[in-house]
Amino acid sequence: MKKITFFLPVLVLIVAAALSSIFIVTETQRALVLQFGRVVAVKDDPGLSFKIPLIQEVVYYDDRILSLETAELEVTPLDDRRLVVDAFARYRIADVEQFRQAVGTGGIRSAEDRLDRILRAATREVLGSVNSNDILSTDRAALMLRIRNSAISEASNLGLLIIDVRLKRTDLPEQNLAATFARMRAEREREAADEIARGEEAAQRVRAQADRTVVELVSDASRQSEIARGEADAERNAIFADAYGADAEFFEFYRSLTAYSRALQGSNSTMVLSPDSEFFNYLKQADRP
Template sequence: MKKSTLLLPIAFVAVIAVLSSVFIVDERQKALVLQFGRVIDVKEDPGLAFKIPLIQEVVRYDDRILSRDIDPLEVTPLDDRRLVVDAFARYRIADVRQFRQAVGVGGTRSAEDRLDRVIRAATREVLGSVSSNDILSSDRFALMLRIRNSAISEASNLGLEIIDVRLKRTDLPEQNLDATFSRMRAEREREAADEIARGEEAAQRVRAQADRTVVELVSDANRQSEIVRGEADAERNNIFAEAYGADQEFFEFYRSLSAYSRALQGRNSTMVLSPDSEFFNYLRQAERP
């Protein structure tokens, strides 16, 4: 009985000691085994690992690719046109031993603050060596690659590997927006005025050409109509001449009837003529028995 009573605490302590000496390394993590703050071992492979209870401790770090948004910073390109740049970086912890030595107990938060300073310095250096048009152009991949390459060496001293650096937004400072918008508006208004002037000039040319064409067409139509009218009059005169030559009396009678028809129109036509006028020759003949 006394043996059993003694063995139970010993077994319990042994189980606790075994459990305390075993730890699991996740496939998404890397682990450091520390003894009194000094790195004893690095566990990068997932699975079970062991440590000395109470004396050693385990610190885990994320082994995945991490993202870090950089606070917007103001840069001054070669043309002194200030810009506000918003960027982000993708990185991973490549060397956990060096990472622990560089950041100490501050961990990931301290590393990210130092990474921010590295990225900001590289961004100012690279973007300060080009013009604002190069920064604002759609092809900025080369600039982002230069920023990444410039920050790699500094980041490696922290045990970090920079995977990529991207420029999300590139804007003008707030105090420069109104002046820039006013200048852009003035340029667009000038371009619009030039387009309107060119349009009015083209319209005047088209209108003048149309007026000239109308005059030419009307003149040609009048000329053609006069020719046709002249030919018709000539044909009519020929017909009258032939008719006059065939029967002079009938021709005179026909011309008189035509004159009566044109002169005496309606029911209340009035004419003031001498009674012995030749105009009434055929009328007087009609009154005779």
């Protein structure tokens, strides 16, 4: 009975020591085995592992891709238009041993504070070397790659690998929005005025060309009408000449009757002429027996 009483606590201690010497590393983790604060082993593969109880301890770190949103940052591009920028980065712990040496017991919280400062400095440096139009454009992949490449060296000193950096928001500060909108409106109004002026100039050219075309067409039509009228008069005169040549006496008689009919109308039946005027030759002959 005394032996059982003696060995039972010993057995419990042995079991407890055996259980405390076992630790499990999952697929999403990496582990460091520390002995008196010094790294003695790195466990990268998932599964069961062992450590010395009471002397060694295990620290776990996330092996997945992590995200970090940087604090709001105000940058000044080359054209002195201040912009407010929000960015986020995706990173992972590439070297857990170096990570432990760099941040100590601060862990992820301390690492992200330092990484945030690194990203803010890289963002301010890169965006300060270009114009605001380049930042505000939709094609900003090259700028984000430059920010990543600028920060990747310092981040590697922390045992971190920056996978990607993205700009979420690039806006003007509130106090600059009204002035910027007014300037944009003035530029659009100037462009509209230029377009209207160019349109009026083009319209004037079209109208001038149309007026010139009208003058040319009317002139050509008048010329052709005069030619046609002259040809018609010539043809008429030729007909009269032929008729006169065929019977001169009848032609003279016909012309006299035509002159009488035009001169002796109801409203113009009074004429004052000399009695021996040639106008009455055929009337005199008509009075003869």
